Amino acid sequence: MRRPGYYSNMSKYLYPFYILFHPMDGFREMKNNNKFSVRFANGILVLWVLLGILDWGYVDFDFKLTMRQLDGNVNIFQVLLTSVLIFAISVVANWCFCTLMDGKGRMKEVWVAGAYALMPYIFLGLLRVGLTHTLVESEAVYLTYLNAIGLLWSALLIFIALMAIHDYSGPKTLMSMFLTLCGVMIIAFLVVLVSGLVTQIYSFFATIYFEIKLRYL
Amino acid sequence: MQNLKNKWLRKTAFALAAILFTASAKNLNVSADYRYDSFGNAIPSQYSYVAEQDYNGLQLGIGAFNTPTDLFVAPDEKIYIVDAGNNRIVILNSEFEVDRVMESFLLGGQEVSIKGVTGIFVHTDGLIYLADKDGGRILAADKDGNIVREIARPDSALLTESSTTTFLPRKILVDSRDIIYMLSENSTQGAYMIDADGEFLGFYGRNEVQLTWKRLYEVFKRRFASEEQRAKMQNFIPVEFSNFDIDEEGFIYTVTAYSESPATDDMLKKLNPLGGNIYTQRFMNYGDMPDTSGGAPVFNTSYTDVAVDKDGFAYALDAYSGRVFWFDNVGTQQAIFGGSGAYLGAFTQAVAVDTLGDLVLVLDGTRGSITVFEPTYFGEIVKEAFLLFNAGFYAESKELFEEIVRMDANYDWAYVGLGRAYYEEGDWETAKFYFEHSGVATSYYSEVKEELRNQNMKENFTAIFFGILAGCAVLIVAGKLLAASLAERRKHSAVKEVE
Numbered sequence: 045m046r047r048p049g050y051y052s053n054m055s056k057y058l059y060p061f062y063i064l065f066h067p068m069d070g071f072r073e074m075k076n077n078n079k080f081s082v083r084f085a086n087g088i089l090v091l092w093v094l095l096g097i098l099d100w101g102y103v104d105f106d107f108k109l110t111m112r113q114l115d116g117n118v119n120i121f122q123v124l125l126t127s128v129l130i131f132a133i134s135v136v137a138n139w140c141f142c143t144l145m146d147g148k149g150r151m152k153e154v155w156v157a158g159a160y161a162l163m164p165y166i167f168l169g170l171l172r173v174g175l176t177h178t179l180v181e182s183e184a185v186y187l188t189y190l191n192a193i194g195l196l197w198s199a200l201l202i203f204i205a206l207m208a209i210h211d212y213s214g215p216k217t218l219m220s221m222f223l224t225l226c227g228v229m230i231i232a233f234l235v236v237l238v239s240g241l242v243t244q245i246y247s248f249f250a251t252i253y254f255e256i257k258l259r260y261l
Numbered sequence: 262m263q264n265l266k267n268k269w270l271r272k273t274a275f276a277l278a279a280i281l282f283t284a285s286a287k288n289l290n291v292s293a294d295y296r297y298d299s300f301g302n303a304i305p306s307q308y309s310y311v312a313e314q315d316y317n318g319l320q321l322g323i324g325a326f327n328t329p330t331d332l333f334v335a336p337d338e339k340i341y342i343v344d345a346g347n348n349r350i351v352i353l354n355s356e357f358e359v360d361r362v363m364e365s366f367l368l369g370g371q372e373v374s375i376k377g378v379t380g381i382f383v384h385t386d387g388l389i390y391l392a393d394k395d396g397g398r399i400l401a402a403d404k405d406g407n408i409v410r411e412i413a414r415p416d417s418a419l420l421t422e423s424s425t426t427t428f429l430p431r432k433i434l435v436d437s438r439d440i441i442y443m444l445s446e447n448s449t450q451g452a453y454m455i456d457a458d459g460e461f462l463g464f465y466g467r468n469e470v471q472l473t474w475k476r477l478y479e480v481f482k483r484r485f486a487s488e489e490q491r492a493k494m495q496n497f498i499p500v501e502f503s504n505f506d507i508d509e510e511g512f513i514y515t516v517t518a519y520s521e522s523p524a525t526d527d528m529l530k531k532l533n534p535l536g537g538n539i540y541t542q543r544f545m546n547y548g549d550m551p552d553t554s555g556g557a558p559v560f561n562t563s564y565t566d567v568a569v570d571k572d573g574f575a576y577a578l579d580a581y582s583g584r585v586f587w588f589d590n591v592g593t594q595q596a597i598f599g600g601s602g603a604y605l606g607a608f609t610q611a612v613a614v615d616t617l618g619d620l621v622l623v624l625d626g627t628r629g630s631i632t633v634f635e636p637t638y639f640g641e642i643v644k645e646a647f648l649l650f651n652a653g654f655y656a657e658s659k660e661l662f663e664e665i666v667r668m669d670a671n672y673d674w675a676y677v678g679l680g681r682a683y684y685e686e687g688d689w690e691t692a693k694f695y696f697e698h699s700g701v702a703t704s705y706y707s708e709v710k711e712e713l714r715n716q717n718m719k720e721n722f723t724a725i726f727f728g729i730l731a732g733c734a735v736l737i738v739a740g741k742l743l744a745a746s747l748a749e750r751r752k753h754s755a756v757k758e759v760e
């Protein structure tokens with residue numbers, strides 16, 4: 045029988061791998077014993093960006109299915125937008141809602157736990173991209189499975205992580221996840237709105253400047 | 262990326278094509294051959310067919326044609342033109358000189374008008390079959406104009422009276438068993454099969470209604486609609502064939518005028534004896550890509566005729582743009598030529614197409630002229646190369662594909678052909694390069710990759726085997742060491758706790 049704190053002496057950098065296979069205990073201990081590493085979490089996010097780049101531009105030719113992959117011009121900003129930026133927005137949204145809903149988690153904890161929970165998807169994804177260079181079309185089903193396993197595993201880990209970090213029950217976690225989704229949309233909407241406004245204001249002043257410059261200077 | 266090594270070229274080509282498209286849409290008399298690449302971009306190509314000569318009735322010395330409706334090249338290489346407005350059939354020999362003009366048609370001693378004839382077919386036995394749409398009958402005339410057979414709507418239990426079983430013969434074919442295939446105006450059931458005795462045998466081939474989300478929604482809505490609402494709703498009726506042709510082996514090729522998208526395989530079909538489509542859709546579309554210049558995409562290609570030459574290459578004529586779409590004998594698009602306009606090689610109202618040996622003849626209904634397209638050197642080698650390629654003679658087609666690529670570096674299927682030739686030679690690295698370079702999604706790339714993989718495995722078996730062994734050993738040792746160090750630390754902390 046494993047008692048709490050059994051792995052409390054494990055290195056900070058090995059601990060995430062323990063969490064992968066023991067999420068229930070792992071995330072709870074992580075919270076209780078303050079056993080998380082922001083540096084490791086950020087490393088995972090860097091790997092996520094790398095996965096985004098590789099998945100876009102470096103999949104082997106017979107596994108290029110989307111026009112984007114066939115075109116092959118990797119847009120690093122789009123990769124960042126769909127990985128790290130959306131992650132950051134989700135963490136902020138989750139923290140906002142969970143603080144209102146008596147969640148115990150701090151933003152740092154949400155950030156780190158979220159990154160840890162994404163490990164299966166990212167590592168299996170990197171493995172998948174690597175395997176496209178060896179496997180052939182008839183073996184594509186293995187890659188599909190690999191991707192599906194990574195996604196399901198990560199989804200499960202995210203759920204458990206949020207439950208442990210905020211000390212929530214299952215249904216409440218689901219509720220908070222739904223609200224997080226709404227929050228992400230609201231934030232995205234605000235970002236678009238603000239950026240649009242800023243562009244307009246900028247162009248307004250730019251017009252005035254050029255008008256004056258061309259007429260009087 | 263390797264398959265876009267000529268990306269610069271492709272981009273320029275695409276820009277050029279875009280300019281050409283807008284130009285031709287405004288009838289600026291700019292025409293150029295083009296082709297769609299595997300990305301769906303229009304790519305200018307080398308000229309495969311060029312218009313050599315234009316023949317009209319005045320040049321031929323028989324008076325101008327008046328709304329000719331169909332053109333047919335008989336097995337004896339005589340060209341039959343239904344000059345419906347002048348109530349005559351003009352027959353030219355293969356040198357484009359007037360052979361004879363049939364001006365009177367007698368049915369039981371009485372003069373018959375052929376002003377309503379819209380389709381002609383000349384059988385190997387010399388009988389001229391005419392589809393008389395206005396008369397609602399099929400006529401078979403001998404070479405002197407005596408009508409030996411008249412087929413009106415057959416009495417058959419199979420042919421019930423309905424709006425989709427009209428008997429208004431528009432186009433006609435006869436196969437080697439003397440079975441008449443007839444396309445009737447407004448009939449969506451496919452071609453009527455009528456045997457030599459005038460008995461109705463059944464319908465042959467037809468387009469299917471394609472299932473789309475919109476249609477599914479309509480079906481769902483229909484469940485909740487009242488009788489009156491239902492009556493107002495749109496019915497799902499398959500689109501009728503606009504024309505067909507028969508090849509030397511007896512396969513029937515059909516084209517359809519209306520389609521919702523270029524990807525619909527109803528556009529051009531090669532039918533087996535059961536009426537199923539033989540063409541597997543190797544290419545992503547059969548017509549022009551939708552025109553988005555006016556906002557929403559509009560799909561305009563409307564095939565009005567199809568011709569199949571002796572090698573099984575199909576030429577589909579688009580009435581909207583006056584372009585001829587050229588497909589090889591397995592349905593891969595090879596070139597698009599012709600156009601709309603008032604210069605040689607363009608049409609005001611293209612109505613019919615047929616092949617005479619290597620020549621392609623297009624009949625313009627408004628101008629009353631026949632335009633003769635002749636294959637260029639490039640067109641000839643394309644045809645030869647793809648004939649060999651599709652028959653499986655990959656090594657033999659290599660030099661031809663090299664020549665094609667030399668003349669037109671954007672020919673994506675030519676790279677597939679080259680890759681296939683190298684694959685056959687056992688040069689898998691080069692083959693792999695060309696399959697990727699082509700940008701066409703074929704299974705060849707995977708096949709050659711598998712060959713390379715097997716080869717690597719065979720050659721480096723020892724290295725791989727011992728590498729895996731060594732890897733396992735290292736992992737096991739590392740795991741043991743880690744466990745030991747963890748146990749050590751745990752002991753330490755336990756001691757600390759006790760203290």
